[in-house]
Amino acid sequence: MMLTPFSVLLLLAPWSGSYAEASVESSQPESDVWITSGIVSDLSLPDTLRGELEVKYGDLSVVKNGTLTPAQTAEAPTMVKLRGAINCIPPFALVMLDPDVPSRENPTERSKLHWMVLNVNSTRKLHEGDVAVPYRGPNRTSGSGPHRYVFLAYCQGAQRVLTSEIAPQQRSNFDLADFFKKLRAGNPFGGNFFYAENA
Numbered sequence: 001m002m003l004t005p006f007s008v009l010l011l012l013a014p015w016s017g018s019y020a021e022a023s024v025e026s027s028q029p030e031s032d033v034w035i036t037s038g039i040v041s042d043l044s045l046p047d048t049l050r051g052e053l054e055v056k057y058g059d060l061s062v063v064k065n066g067t068l069t070p071a072q073t074a075e076a077p078t079m080v081k082l083r084g085a086i087n088c089i090p091p092f093a094l095v096m097l098d099p100d101v102p103s104r105e106n107p108t109e110r111s112k113l114h115w116m117v118l119n120v121n122s123t124r125k126l127h128e129g130d131v132a133v134p135y136r137g138p139n140r141t142s143g144s145g146p147h148r149y150v151f152l153a154y155c156q157g158a159q160r161v162l163t164s165e166i167a168p169q170q171r172s173n174f175d176l177a178d179f180f181k182k183l184r185a186g187n188p189f190g191g192n193f194f195y196a197e198n199a
Helices: 005-015 028-036 176-182
Strands: 051-057 079-083 092-098 112-120 130-133 147-155 190-196
Touching: 051 147, 079 147, 092 176
Parallel strands: 051 190
Antiparallel strands: 051 079, 092 112, 092 147, 112 130, 147 190
């Protein structure tokens, strides 16, 4: 069988792993969820996050734009991985934050950092790396309404970093733009989010 350059590309595609383009799994309707939820504007994100993070709390999966309870999310996720592949090499970084502090209507402390993992070696295990900021589950003041809890994953520019140089001194007023500037990262390559509310 005679192989053309195009057919060789097709044969190699399944093996491209982390060096491949991000999965086009998140189509326009997917990006609309990020826009209509207000996350794109509130966090100054690109209007399209092409990759989706699969996040699990034990047997519970985070459904984008879905709802979980503080009790269900009290402990750190047992799995965070990218669905698809990306066009950058390890290491990677993962953050979880709440932009609705103290409330979505009055976010004077935007954002609250709930988790930061750096120097991750695999997009299949984004929860495994150097924990710069330990996980803290959703636990907002009763009556403050539903809060959005956002997971974002970044490339680290092919460099390992010191957690002490990247981790903020406090969780409140976490500056996401300053974070990826220190990380020398571009836009997040994947994300997910859910809502939680204290009764």
